[in-house]
Amino acid sequence: MSMQTTMQSYATGILEELSRTVQAVDEASVNALIAQIVRADRILVAGAGRSGLMMRAFAMRLMHLGFNAYVVGETVTPGLGENGLLIIGSGSGETKSLVAMAEKARAIGASVAAITIHPGSTIGELAHTIVQVPAASKENTSLARATIQPMGALFEQSLLIIFDAIILQLMGIGEVDNTAMLGRHANLE
Numbered sequence: 001m002s003m004q005t006t007m008q009s010y011a012t013g014i015l016e017e018l019s020r021t022v023q024a025v026d027e028a029s030v031n032a033l034i035a036q037i038v039r040a041d042r043i044l045v046a047g048a049g050r051s052g053l054m055m056r057a058f059a060m061r062l063m064h065l066g067f068n069a070y071v072v073g074e075t076v077t078p079g080l081g082e083n084g085l086l087i088i089g090s091g092s093g094e095t096k097s098l099v100a101m102a103e104k105a106r107a108i109g110a111s112v113a114a115i116t117i118h119p120g121s122t123i124g125e126l127a128h129t130i131v132q133v134p135a136a137s138k139e140n141t142s143l144a145r146a147t148i149q150p151m152g153a154l155f156e157q158s159l160l161i162i163f164d165a166i167i168l169q170l171m172g173i174g175e176v177d178n179t180a181m182l183g184r185h186a187n188l189e
Helices: 007-023 027-038 048-062 096-108 122-126 153-174 177-182
Strands: 041-046 069-071 084-089 111-116 129-132
Touching: 007 153, 027 084, 027 111, 027 129, 027 153, 041 048, 041 096, 048 069, 048 084, 048 153, 048 177, 084 096, 096 111, 096 122, 111 122
Parallel strands: 041 069, 041 084, 084 111, 111 129
Antiparallel strands: none
16 A cells, blocks of 8 residues: 555454454354353463553453452552462463463463464464464464554554453353442542
8 A cells, every 4th residue: 555545444454354364263163261260269361562552452341341450560469269260361472471371370270271373383382272363363363364553553553442342252151231230340540
């Protein structure tokens, strides 16, 4: 695209990429993740960089639904136990700090779920459940997973869309509506 490309043209391209990517996610793997979330007594999420921001957004919505959901590394985050679930969002599946978290969660006996581009990665190998997002990685934005976007943007945006769709599914399962969720929303803003 040239320097004359408009914001609307770029936005249309981004939306097309998102649609293509999210439509290619295996529904059975998402359902397996949902089952893990429903079973867990405590859910911790982790990710690095922009992926970490998407994980934080997911934890917030899980909390709005009434789940005991926390972000790893926050001062108020409790420990993880055998009935807990660690959900890691990592495009590469190789981020060293996240690998260490997955290893520790497994050693504790907790479940691990990975949302990643690379299911055969170290984190993927440690996970009980894997949701593969067929997006371009920040290292490789060419070939079959072509994107007009820089670095890992398509993966990060896909995380947010997938997680929001999971929240809608969980709302249906728990018969929770917006009013109930609003009751758990921050009120000191």
